[in-house]
Amino acid sequence: MNLVGAINNALHIALDTDPTAILLGEDVGFGGVFRAAVDLQEKFGKSRVFNTPLCEQGIAGFAVGLASEGSTAIAEIQFADYIFPAFDQIVNEAAKYRFRSGGQFDCGKLTIRTPYGAVGHGGLYHSQSPEAYFTHTPGLRVIVPRSPYQAKGLLLSSIRCPDPVIFFEPKALYRASKELVPVSDYEISLFNADVVMEGSDITVIGYGAQLGVLEKACKKAREELNISTEIIDLRSLLPWDKETVCKSVMKTGRCVISHEAPLTSGFGAELAASIQKECFLSLEAPIERVCGYDTPFPLSHEKFYVPDYLKCFAAIRRCIQF
Amino acid sequence: MLANRGLASALKKNLVGSKNAISLQLARSMAVKVNGDKGQVEISPVQCYKTDGPSLWVDTTKEEAVQALRDITTMRRLEISADLMYKSQIIKGFCHLYDGQEAVALGMNLGSTKDDHIVTSYRDHCFQYIRGDSVKRILAELTGRSTGSTKGKGGSMHMYYPKNNFWGGNGIVGAQVPLGAGLALAAKYHANKGMARGEVSSKAVSFTLYGDGAANQGQVFEAMNMAYLWKLPCIFVIENNKYGMGTSTSKASSNEEFYRRYDPLPGIKVDGMDVFSVKQCCKFARDYCLSGKGPFVLEMNTYRYHGHSMSDPGLTYRSREEVSGIRKERDPIDRLKRIVTELGFMTDAEIKDLEKKVRAEVDEAVEFAKTSPEPELKELYTEVFAKEPLPYIRGTDGIYGHGVCEWARK
Ligand SMILES: Cc1ncc(C[n+]2csc(CCOP(=O)(O)OP(=O)(O)O)c2C)c(N)n1
Ligand SMILES: [Mg+2]
Numbered sequence: 001m002n003l004v005g006a007i008n009n010a011l012h013i014a015l016d017t018d019p020t021a022i023l024l025g026e027d028v029g030f031g032g033v034f035r036a037a038v039d040l041q042e043k044f045g046k047s048r049v050f051n052t053p054l055c056e057q058g059i060a061g062f063a064v065g066l067a068s069e070g071s072t073a074i075a076e077i078q079f080a081d082y083i084f085p086a087f088d089q090i091v092n093e094a095a096k097y098r099f100r101s102g103g104q105f106d107c108g109k110l111t112i113r114t115p116y117g118a119v120g121h122g123g124l125y126h127s128q129s130p131e132a133y134f135t136h137t138p139g140l141r142v143i144v145p146r147s148p149y150q151a152k153g154l155l156l157s158s159i160r161c162p163d164p165v166i167f168f169e170p171k172a173l174y175r176a177s178k179e180l181v182p183v184s185d186y187e188i189s190l191f192n193a194d195v196v197m198e199g200s201d202i203t204v205i206g207y208g209a210q211l212g213v214l215e216k217a218c219k220k221a222r223e224e225l226n227i228s229t230e231i232i233d234l235r236s237l238l239p240w241d242k243e244t245v246c247k248s249v250m251k252t253g254r255c256v257i258s259h260e261a262p263l264t265s266g267f268g269a270e271l272a273a274s275i276q277k278e279c280f281l282s283l284e285a286p287i288e289r290v291c292g293y294d295t296p297f298p299l300s301h302e303k304f305y306v307p308d309y310l311k312c313f314a315a316i317r318r319c320i321q322f
Numbered sequence: 323m324l325a326n327r328g329l330a331s332a333l334k335k336n337l338v339g340s341k342n343a344i345s346l347q348l349a350r351s352m353a354v355k356v357n358g359d360k361g362q363v364e365i366s367p368v369q370c371y372k373t374d375g376p377s378l379w380v381d382t383t384k385e386e387a388v389q390a391l392r393d394i395t396t397m398r399r400l401e402i403s404a405d406l407m408y409k410s411q412i413i414k415g416f417c418h419l420y421d422g423q424e425a426v427a428l429g430m431n432l433g434s435t436k437d438d439h440i441v442t443s444y445r446d447h448c449f450q451y452i453r454g455d456s457v458k459r460i461l462a463e464l465t466g467r468s469t470g471s472t473k474g475k476g477g478s479m480h481m482y483y484p485k486n487n488f489w490g491g492n493g494i495v496g497a498q499v500p501l502g503a504g505l506a507l508a509a510k511y512h513a514n515k516g517m518a519r520g521e522v523s524s525k526a527v528s529f530t531l532y533g534d535g536a537a538n539q540g541q542v543f544e545a546m547n548m549a550y551l552w553k554l555p556c557i558f559v560i561e562n563n564k565y566g567m568g569t570s571t572s573k574a575s576s577n578e579e580f581y582r583r584y585d586p587l588p589g590i591k592v593d594g595m596d597v598f599s600v601k602q603c604c605k606f607a608r609d610y611c612l613s614g615k616g617p618f619v620l621e622m623n624t625y626r627y628h629g630h631s632m633s634d635p636g637l638t639y640r641s642r643e644e645v646s647g648i649r650k651e652r653d654p655i656d657r658l659k660r661i662v663t664e665l666g667f668m669t670d671a672e673i674k675d676l677e678k679k680v681r682a683e684v685d686e687a688v689e690f691a692k693t694s695p696e697p698e699l700k701e702l703y704t705e706v707f708a709k710e711p712l713p714y715i716r717g718t719d720g721i722y723g724h725g726v727c728e729w730a731r732k
Contacts (some may be wrong), residue, residue: 027569030568030638030639033567051573051574053569054496054538054539055539056573057539082494085494085496112435121415123479123480124476124479124493126415207719224667261718262716291717293703293716294718295715295718296706298475298701299466299474299476300474300477300697300701301697304699305702
């Protein structure tokens with residue numbers, strides 16, 4: 001199953017197992033632009049799977065309304081780049097409903113799915129990784145899966161989680177990433193980072209599509225420099241699993257963090273700051289961040305902008321040779 | 323004149339909610355009057371809201387009409403070439419074509435001056451052309467080359483021609499509408515050397531374009547409210563091509579009569595497949611706005627031939643017959659050709675010749691776009707801020723981009 005198929009499968013199960021579940025968004029009735037919602041309207045009907053007008057602020061607001069009145073609301077924002085018209089509803093409404101009402105009501109049944117990240121030719125507004133804007137918002141959960149298996153389990157957990165979740169789907173992997181995915185219903189904990197590969201020399205941290213890039217960099221480091229890397233997939237960015245991460249860095253003493261979003265105020269900044277506080281005496285080298293540049297997402301120069309495996313490899317080497 | 327208005331109102335009944343309405347009026351013979359190199363053309367009937375609308379006869383000249391035909395032929399050829407280049411993967415990424423809708427850009431240009439502002443959505447190639455840029459630079463932008471309109475930095479959706487007040491395309495649906503209202507505010511502000519509220523005239527207007535899908539974005543309504551409150555010279559031009567991606571207007575809009583959707587703004591529904599209708603209505607709306615009465619709405623009844631973007635074949639939500647029917651009966655180029663020949667400004671042979679020339683020109687531009695150099699690497703990190711980058715643009719220093727800054731090493 002590929003990643004978009006896994007998302008589709010998870011949505012089938014979510015709608016099947018929860019009669020209050022609803023899917024809404026631009027063109028989702030037709031299957032959505034990436035086909036993640038394919039066949040859902042046919043199977044569950046127009047009252048549960050429906051198109052909205054082109055209005056992200058409305059989509060978010062309507063979904064908050066539905067979620068606060070007993071529906072499991074799954075909203076699709078067509079591209080993460082289009083989430084900003086909905087930013088206010090997400091940050092000021094969804095995230096604060098429970099807190100500001102003193103727990104009288106909430107919109108925890110809300111999940112917003114949105115595809116993010118570079119695809120090779122997307123240019124300024126079809127490539128961005130806006131996760132850090134949301135990790136700066138207490139009350140939200142932010143989840144990013146790395147593979148089809150992970151995507152299905154994490155999406156089901158997100159939909160069923162009693163907090164509002166922003167679920168970023170790595171669109172570059174929609175069709176490119178394939179693996180065996182059980183057709184049965186399963187969930188993956190939203191609390192634990194995943195140690196994808198154990199190692200002893202250096203901890204390498206990422207999430208989403210960047211995991212594949214990091215695996216490639218680590219392979220090169222293993223083959224060429226004989227370095228044993230421990231790879232961690234964060235999976236949940238807000239809240240994030242400090243324990244797994246810090247235990248690993250205490251063990252290895254070195255750490256490289258990578259994400260596609262720009263360097264400054266990217267999620268890596270939060271990781272680096274927390275790791276240096278917790279693991280100060282274990283660190284053998286400065287923490288390295290390999291990220292997108294502090295520029296708008298470029299059209300022609302995407303290949304230079306993205307933190308590719310060579311840049312990650314170079315950072316691993318610098319960190320080891322420090 | 324009165325008789326024509328009568329005809330217009332007789333046809334009005336057919337127009338409302340009827341897909342065949344425009345073809346019905348095309349079926350009758352085109353009404354033109356000619357006097358040497360000057361001519362008059364009768365435009366399609368219009369539907370008006372809170373306005374009497376323009377005269378249905380519009381003046382033209384041989385020079386204007388011939389140039390218009392040349393321009394619209396170039397636009398079509400430009401879009402068809404982009405389609406072919408996309409299919410052979412010379413153009414990548416997101417690309418939205420404008421064929422079918424060319425009369426809107428062309429007529430608007432004829433009905434405005436270069437001091438007027440125009441801002442539109444991602445479907446922007448033809449606006450870039452008609453506001454003065456060359457086909458070469460446009461195609462080179464599509465291929466992401468340094469010789470492109472935006473030096474290869476923007477691509478299909480991001481080309482601009484500020485010299486002639488074209489403020490470009492926009493990748494975010496609806497985002498250009500407040501921007502357009504802002505340009506109208508600027509026009510009024512400058513004409514009055516400061517913030518002038520109420521019915522005060524200005525010297526330029528802002529044509530602010532958006533689609534039937536975009537019409538449902540909240541910021542459109544917000545912009546209109548302020549534009550009316552401050553009586554800004556803003557012409558909101560809704561290009562109703564019947565679909566926003568795969569969603570038809572009836573499924574997305576509670577009121578599909580976009581020209582009368584924004585009480586209290588006056589509006590006209592225009593045949594957006596007729597260059598002269600667009601020209602006349604743009605002129606009319608422009609005069610209204612310049613006089614200081616505030617914003618105006620023009621709904622362009624138009625149609626896109628291609629799918630939404632290159633990844634949409636465009637036939638899952640509409641039938642092949644619908645597309646070919648409109649091509650056959652309402653094509654803006656066919657219509658303009660008929661007008662030009664009926665006015666006696668060009669013969670069929672001359673038109674053929676013009677088409678050949680345009681084709682050769684565009685073919686040359688295609689070669690240019692294919693062979694131009696890629697943008698320099700520095701384009702990645704220049705123009706983020708006003709000053710030269712280092713050390714402000716983090717990440718771009720050092721060969722792998724993530725070394726320690728030189729100044730920190732010392
Ligand atoms: C904020 C935002 N939401 C969604 C999109 C995706 N999108 C691009 S164009 C489009 C349809 C717009 O339709 P319409 O306004 O009718 O313009 P047309 O394409 O017909 O010219 C959609 C949904 C986007 N680019 N930006
Ligand atoms: Mg449209």
